[in-house]
Amino acid sequence: MKNTISSTERLLEQCKNGDERARFAVYKQYVNAMYNSAFRIVGNQFDAEDVVQDAFVKAFKKINTLKELKAFSSWLKQIVVNESISLIRKQKRLLIAVESPGELPDLEEPEEELDFPMAKVMAAVMELPEGARVVFTLRVIEDYKFNDIAQITGQTVNNCKVQFHRSKKLLNSKLKNTLYAE
Numbered sequence: 001m002k003n004t005i006s007s008t009e010r011l012l013e014q015c016k017n018g019d020e021r022a023r024f025a026v027y028k029q030y031v032n033a034m035y036n037s038a039f040r041i042v043g044n045q046f047d048a049e050d051v052v053q054d055a056f057v058k059a060f061k062k063i064n065t066l067k068e069l070k071a072f073s074s075w076l077k078q079i080v081v082n083e084s085i086s087l088i089r090k091q092k093r094l095l096i097a098v099e100s101p102g103e104l105p106d107l108e109e110p111e112e113e114l115d116f117p118m119a120k121v122m123a124a125v126m127e128l129p130e131g132a133r134v135v136f137t138l139r140v141i142e143d144y145k146f147n148d149i150a151q152i153t154g155q156t157v158n159n160c161k162v163q164f165h166r167s168k169k170l171l172n173s174k175l176k177n178t179l180y181a182e
Contacts, residue, residue, distance in 0.1 A: 008026075034056075037081065040137040041081065041133075042088060047091075051080060085134070132164075132170060135160050
């Protein structure tokens with residue numbers, strides 16, 4: 001394990017020096033985990049891919065500000081979460097500007113079916129209202145504390161707790177109906 005950490009730290013040092021091969025190696029090492037985090041927050045493949053690309057660009061531009069190379073993974077994930085929330089806010093402003101409901105984009109269907117019951121759970125999470133989905137994802141899947149979620153989303157801690165409670169109720173209801181219907 002120590003060799004893995006030190007090789008990653010060596011790659012990150014090379015990234016600080018502008019080594020493109022090292023950046024690509026770091027990208028390959030972290031891209032899947034960061035994509036999964038972004039996808040769970042933004043809710044679709046294309047936006048998640050954009051978020052991840054933007055996050056890596058920001059991370060590599062600001063890598064010299066990172067004091068502890070061991071913290072790179074959590075620092076990068078924080079950038080991904082912030083970029084995801086930022087994208088959701090931008091999209092919300094765009095949707096407000098759209099006057100006709102007929103101009104709203106259709107929601108995507110998942111490309112492939114996962115094994116039950118995880119597929120049902122993830123599908124139900126993705127169907128949650130945006131605020132509840134973001135708070136639920138950050139709390140349960142990304143393991144953030146309510147204080148951190150409030151800071152990231154710009155909501156109060158109490159509002160985050162309400163959103164989380166709402167998401168649990170909706171998921172419970174949705175999954176109960178789905179499981180008993182089959």
